[in-house]
Amino acid sequence: xxxxxxxxxxxxxxxxxxxxxxxxxxxxxxxxxxxxxxxxxxxxxxxxxxxxxxxxxxxxxxxxxxxxxxxxxxxxxxxxxxxxxxxxxxxxxxxxxxxxxxxxxxxxxxxxxxxx
Amino acid sequence: xxxxxxxxxxxxxxxxxxxxxxxxxxxxxxxxxxxxxxxxxxxxxxxxxxxxxxxxxxxxxxxxxxxxxxxxxxxxxxxxxxxxxxxxxxxxxxxxxxxxxxxxxxxxxxxxxx
Numbered sequence: 001x002x003x004x005x006x007x008x009x010x011x012x013x014x015x016x017x018x019x020x021x022x023x024x025x026x027x028x029x030x031x032x033x034x035x036x037x038x039x040x041x042x043x044x045x046x047x048x049x050x051x052x053x054x055x056x057x058x059x060x061x062x063x064x065x066x067x068x069x070x071x072x073x074x075x076x077x078x079x080x081x082x083x084x085x086x087x088x089x090x091x092x093x094x095x096x097x098x099x100x101x102x103x104x105x106x107x108x109x110x111x112x113x114x115x116x
Numbered sequence: 117x118x119x120x121x122x123x124x125x126x127x128x129x130x131x132x133x134x135x136x137x138x139x140x141x142x143x144x145x146x147x148x149x150x151x152x153x154x155x156x157x158x159x160x161x162x163x164x165x166x167x168x169x170x171x172x173x174x175x176x177x178x179x180x181x182x183x184x185x186x187x188x189x190x191x192x193x194x195x196x197x198x199x200x201x202x203x204x205x206x207x208x209x210x211x212x213x214x215x216x217x218x219x220x221x222x223x224x225x226x227x228x229x230x
Contacts, residue, residue, distance in 0.1 A: 033217060042222050043159065043204075043218075043220050044220075045217030048216070048217055056217050105161070112156075
């Protein structure tokens with residue numbers, strides 16, 4: 001079965017640079033979530049989108065922005081990168097939206113971002 | 117602020133033994149999730165518990181939810197080495213939007229020794 005696709009899988013950037021992470025949800029899934037997991041930490045929710053509109057917002061820094069496109073893929077844009085942004089970034093997808101949510105979130109393989 | 121607490125955070129056990137991981141959360145929610153994560157890998161969904169009294173079983177793992185006590189348990193029966201991993205419970209913040217982010221516990225690092 002098709003899974004969530006994330007690209008790139010690994011990314012190395014220097015401080016103050018920008019990065020863009022991409023997420024392609026499972027086909028027919030209309031909801032995307034972004035999470036950040038630091039080394040040895042639990043995943044922290046950043047932001048979610050349903051039908052291209054922001055749905056819920058967590059601990060996303062102001063330096064980060066995200067959007068969902070008409071084909072339901074999503075991009076997380078990160079600017080002025082800091083050493084503390086080094087983490088695994090997961091995208092998850094689900095289907096159903098607010099009226100008939102399926103609740104279960106399926107996670108992608110993650111993008112490992114290293115900021116030097 | 118929603119808080120999710122797991123215990124124990126570290127657990128080393130022998131194959132063949134039984135054990136239980138506990139997950140307490142601070143807000144009224146009837147949706148509780150269990151995930152497994154191997155080192156450096158993604159999160160694999162194990163169970164989605166959607167109502168008080170829900171019980172689900174898959175192989176040697178069984179999860180239950182008591183929404184009144186705000187408690188979920190993950191029980192491991194006759195552990196085998198392949199179950200070594202980090203187990204997270206998570207609760208949805210439930211803003212009513214249907215695309216609510218999950219709040220995770222700190223995770224239980226489980227090592228099963230032969």
